[in-house]
Structure formats: structure tokens, C-alpha cells
Amino acid sequence: MPADGKPALIKKIRSAGPMRELMGAYFRELDEASKTGSAKVAWCTSVGPAELLRSFGFRVYFPENHGALLGSSRLAPDLIPAANAVGYSPEICSYLTSDVGSYLRKLTPLTKAFGMAGPPKPDILVYNTNQCRDVQDWFAFYQREFKVPMIGIETPRSIGDITKDHLDGLVGQHRALVPTLERVSGTRFDIDRLRETVKCSHDCTLGWKKVLRAAEHVPSPLTFADGTIHMGPAVVLRGDPRAVSYYESLVAELEERKAAGVGAVDGERWRFYWDGMPVWGKLREHTELFSSRRACIVASTYCNSWIFEGLAEEDPFTGMARAYTELFIVRSEEFKQRYLEGMVRDYGIHGIVYHDAKTCPNNSNDRYGLHVRLTRSLGVPHVVIHGDLNDLRLYSEEQADTQFEALIEQLESKAV
Amino acid sequence: MGRALYCGVDVGASATKLVLADGAGEVFARAVRPSGVDYAATARACLAEALATAGATEADLVRTVATGYGRGNVPFADATLTEIHCHGLGAHHFVPGAITVVDIGGQDNKVIRLDEAGGRVDFRMNRKCAAGTGAFLEEIALRLDLPLGDLDGLARAASGSVRLSSFCTVFAKTEILTHLRRGAKVSDIVRGAFASVVQRVIEMDPLEGRIVLTGGVAAHHPTIAAILAERTGREVTVPPYPQFTGALGAAIGAARGPGGQ
Ligand code: SF4
Numbered sequence: 141m142p143a144d145g146k147p148a149l150i151k152k153i154r155s156a157g158p159m160r161e162l163m164g165a166y167f168r169e170l171d172e173a174s175k176t177g178s179a180k181v182a183w184c185t186s187v188g189p190a191e192l193l194r195s196f197g198f199r200v201y202f203p204e205n206h207g208a209l210l211g212s213s214r215l216a217p218d219l220i221p222a223a224n225a226v227g228y229s230p231e232i233c234s235y236l237t238s239d240v241g242s243y244l245r246k247l248t249p250l251t252k253a254f255g256m257a258g259p260p261k262p263d264i265l266v267y268n269t270n271q272c273r274d275v276q277d278w279f280a281f282y283q284r285e286f287k288v289p290m291i292g293i294e295t296p297r298s299i300g301d302i303t304k305d306h307l308d309g310l311v312g313q314h315r316a317l318v319p320t321l322e323r324v325s326g327t328r329f330d331i332d333r334l335r336e337t338v339k340c341s342h343d344c345t346l347g348w349k350k351v352l353r354a355a356e357h358v359p360s361p362l363t364f365a366d367g368t369i370h371m372g373p374a375v376v377l378r379g380d381p382r383a384v385s386y387y388e389s390l391v392a393e394l395e396e397r398k399a400a401g402v403g404a405v406d407g408e409r410w411r412f413y414w415d416g417m418p419v420w421g422k423l424r425e426h427t428e429l430f431s432s433r434r435a436c437i438v439a440s441t442y443c444n445s446w447i448f449e450g451l452a453e454e455d456p457f458t459g460m461a462r463a464y465t466e467l468f469i470v471r472s473e474e475f476k477q478r479y480l481e482g483m484v485r486d487y488g489i490h491g492i493v494y495h496d497a498k499t500c501p502n503n504s505n506d507r508y509g510l511h512v513r514l515t516r517s518l519g520v521p522h523v524v525i526h527g528d529l530n531d532l533r534l535y536s537e538e539q540a541d542t543q544f545e546a547l548i549e550q551l552e553s554k555a556v
Numbered sequence: 557m558g559r560a561l562y563c564g565v566d567v568g569a570s571a572t573k574l575v576l577a578d579g580a581g582e583v584f585a586r587a588v589r590p591s592g593v594d595y596a597a598t599a600r601a602c603l604a605e606a607l608a609t610a611g612a613t614e615a616d617l618v619r620t621v622a623t624g625y626g627r628g629n630v631p632f633a634d635a636t637l638t639e640i641h642c643h644g645l646g647a648h649h650f651v652p653g654a655i656t657v658v659d660i661g662g663q664d665n666k667v668i669r670l671d672e673a674g675g676r677v678d679f680r681m682n683r684k685c686a687a688g689t690g691a692f693l694e695e696i697a698l699r700l701d702l703p704l705g706d707l708d709g710l711a712r713a714a715s716g717s718v719r720l721s722s723f724c725t726v727f728a729k730t731e732i733l734t735h736l737r738r739g740a741k742v743s744d745i746v747r748g749a750f751a752s753v754v755q756r757v758i759e760m761d762p763l764e765g766r767i768v769l770t771g772g773v774a775a776h777h778p779t780i781a782a783i784l785a786e787r788t789g790r791e792v793t794v795p796p797y798p799q800f801t802g803a804l805g806a807a808i809g810a811a812r813g814p815g816g817q
Contacts, residue, residue, distance in 0.1 A: 526683050538625050546640035550676045
């Protein structure tokens, strides 16, 4: 309890310390590889073929992770205009524009956090358009800047059931990356190393899933904001054994909380689902607002997007093709509705917040009426807040807060 | 005097409205001032004015609830409720039954659906943009070089309505220039601006059932209600003093005690 005697609105998870150390080690290794050439560096999209890259010995860097850091450090709104000025519209992905702005202005939160002058220089850029087309355009900027090869996978989108035809095509695309990766890494492809990496990544996924599923417990031992912090290793270190051990210890801590009946929010009364991207620069304020009203955001589409259960060591290529295609963002509206209905049931959700992020239509699931259909089918109320992941110029705090509070009032008045 | 008074204060983006009412929602005094930059001082000034009107003192106040964007800045409030909640309470006080409340405010619009008992079914707020709000009409008056108070008379008397298609307030002003150049009548442009406000509201929600229109825009420009009825084909009721609906709802919330539900 803080000195003023009021209960804390945000409770620290003990494992945050070890996690910071792990992330520090990850960035130091990247920096070292970039400076000394001790290992080749691959840039990869956040749900791209990281396992394949790691199996060649690449150190893997994820620009989207940097995008999130630019958002949470609130540097983004100052950097986006620099990208706008060289022709990137303020309407496109603000991860892209803030990252390009960061490159142009030579300003990065990596300096303060990890003592790095900037992101590691890439030897190769590897994308998967499963999430959006912006990632390809984003990497293309760096391809022109660094004059390094850019290769990738073009995944079909809005998929209902995943068919053999989908998978065959994607397996072919994954295999087609191998010769370029061999050339750039100077390492021959080794199927056993790939199997090992895929197994390790799958183990990480299982650990991360346990973390998120711990929030099914009432009261929830973690919030959405905790999820966004602790997902770091699941994003950037999947395929590395350190991520697996990290989630073992985090799961143990959350199990302790569950056993002791300790919730992330004191006196938890309302349980919310967050759909869409976080408003990175306002995540803390959102957590405090919900917490002060005894409400906890217990689950999100976002944090669940780094669960890759399809990964399979016995058939690593098909497993990767499946795992990176079954993701929510790649799927049809019908699939998304079924998925969200399942989440609402599993987590005992009272209300849903849809964040319509101006610059990311791919993660704004209110645009084709899904929110209305879901409220009709489940009777669970929702609000839509208009904002953005990184560009705070597109976010109206007052309007969002009023909507959050009004939704909680609505639940409270029904409960009286 | 020993009267039990409940105070509701609605600190909006443009105006602060305050109501003193008894436990049954009967109003004894109202006060309104531009919110200005010092919300606390404005709320205090409104309170002093209303107390004087009611012939009451602060000792008569049982409870105060603040609402509106500046609800956190009212030092004498015992509690806060959102304007969504308060507009629902205030509208239902005058029009009991299942209703759809449309509040057109200075800077935002809300649609609030209530059931028979006044319980909220759901609500919508407009996107974070001045399109279709009071701020839009202020800009149009400026562009046409008219006092804001003249708009309603002109819209009512208009023989036609010029279609303004732009969402954006700034673009709509440019559009007006084009219409003026082409010789459109000012009154038809004003009516077109009113219709554009109504259009923005219709885009927010299917607006089913009986509509109750609240907020400052309905108070100053009653023709908006007529256009809303015409466009939706539904009965539109404007409660007395529509600008004070939120403040009245806050006073009713205050009378309901902690929680205000
Ligand atoms: S999914 Fe959205 S936030 Fe992520 S890279 Fe694509 S456009 Fe940007």
C-alpha cells in the first residue's frame, strides 16, 4: 500500500524485474551483433517466421516492438510528423510512421532503456502480410535505406476455415525463403535445428497461454496492461529457451496470487474484454480508471495474438504455415464473432471495449458491425472508443473516459 | 429556510448549467454561464446565482452531483455521474417510458436508449469531431456573419434547404462559400446546416421509438427538432429547458443518494 494509505491502483507483478533483465539481455545481444558482426541480424514482423530465422542463427529484431515502445514512451506524436513530411500519410499505420520518424530523427527509447544508439542494423528483412500490408511497406522503407534483401510471405486474409490449399501455398512460400536465408546467414538449412526451435517456440506459447488463461480466475491475477508488458518474451524471444523458463516462473507467481485470492484489482467487481490495439500512451491511465471503479480488463484479442498452438516440431513448415494463419487478425468476421463469443464466456466478461484505432483498420473490429452483432447475440454491452495505438493526436481522452465510466455506471445500475 | 434541496451541475465544454430541485425533481432555480477556463469558479457563480433565485442558502443543500466534461472540477460536489447517465435521468423525468434520448451538445452528441423503467439499454457517442454539434453551428454563423440567435428564425422561414455534404466543419464552411457564390439564399444555407446536424445524429443510430431531444442546441434552435422528426418519421419531444436536462438529471441522481442510480 502506498504512503497515502489508499490501495494501489496498479499492483506490480514480481516477475517484472526478471523480465526486464531478460529483455535487456535480448537487446544487448542484438546491439552487440549489430556493432561487431558476431551474428547476422534479421528484422521480422511480429507474427512472421521467427522460428525459421532463429534456426539459421539470426538474431531477430521486431520493429513492431519498437513501435510499441515509441507509443508507450509517448515519443510517437513528435516523430510521426517527420514520416508524414517525407510522404507517409498520417492515415496509415502509426507504428510505421513513428518508427520511420524515429529513424529520420535519430531518436529512440532504446537509448534510455538499454543504452543503444538505435535499433540494430538489419542484414535481411522478413515479413508476413498475415496481419496487414503496412508491414511490407514499412520494411520496404528500410530495404531502400540499408540496401539489404527483403523477402516475405503473402498470406491470404479474411479466411474462414483453413484449407489444405491455403497451407500448401504457405508451406511453399516458407520453403522458398530458405535459399536467401542460407546465403545471407552463411549457414546451411538444418531441419533438426528448425524442429528444435519450433518446439521451443511452442513451449513458450503454452506458457504464455497459461499466463493469459490465469485471468479466467475471479478475481483475475492480472490485467490487460500486465499482459501487454509480460508478452514481451512471447513476441521477441519465442524459440529461445529463456522465454520458456520465464513463463514458468510467471505462471507460478500468478498461481500463488490465485491461491491467495489476490486480484490485480482490489475488490474486482466488473470484468472487461479489450478488443483492438492498446492506446499505448494512455495504458496506465486506462488501467487506473478501471481499477478505481473496481473493474479489471481481464482479456484481450491483442495479448492472445501471440499464441501459436499450430506450431509442430514433427512437421515444422506446415506447423508454421498453420500457426501464422490461424490468428484472429487473419480470419473472417464469422470466425472473429465465434472467437469473441468464446472469450466472453470463458472469462466471464461483463462488457467489451472496442478500440477503433484510426491508423490500424486491421485491428479495429467494430468497422463491419461485429460489435453490434455480438452485443445482440450475447447481451453483453460494449463501447467503441475512437483513438489510435500511437498517434495521440487522434485520441480524445475526455470522450473515452466518459464512455468507460458510463459503461460501468450502466452495469452498476443494473446490479442495484 | 430548512428546505431539502438537491443540486445538479453540468459543466459542459461550452456552458455550465446548474439546477436546484427537490427530491421529486421539481426545479426551484436554474443558472447558466459560459464554462470559461476556471470551471470551479463558474460552478460556484452558478450556485450563488441559483441559491439567490431560490431564496435558499448552502445549508439547504442536501447533496450535489456534478456531471459533464468538467465534473471532476466542482469542489462542492459530493459525487460525479457521467452526462450520459444524467441526460437519461433528466429526460426520463419528463417523458417516462421507453425512450431514445438524443443530446446535441456544444461539442459532442449522444444517443441513449432507455427502457420503460428508465434503465439504460445502451448508448452511443459521436466520433471525436465537432461535426453535427453546437460548435458546428457556431462556425456556420460566423461564416455567414450572423448572430447565433438569428439562425433558428432563418431556418424556420427558409423555402428550401441547401445540401451540405461535408463531414468536416472546416470543409463545410468552404462549401458554403461555393453556395454563396452560386447565389443560394442565406436562409436555405442555414436550414441546410441544421439538416446536416440532424444527418450526423441519424448516422449514429437507427433511432427507434419515441425520441426525446435534449441539450443546448435544441434549446437555441428548436427547428432542429422539427427537422429530426421529419427525417426520422418519429415523434420528437423536447422537454422544458432542454439545455438543463443533464443538470436536472444530476440533481435527480443526487436525490437518489450515493451511487445516484
Ligand atoms: S497490424 Fe496495424 S498496427 Fe500492426 S503493423 Fe499492421 S497496420 Fe500497423
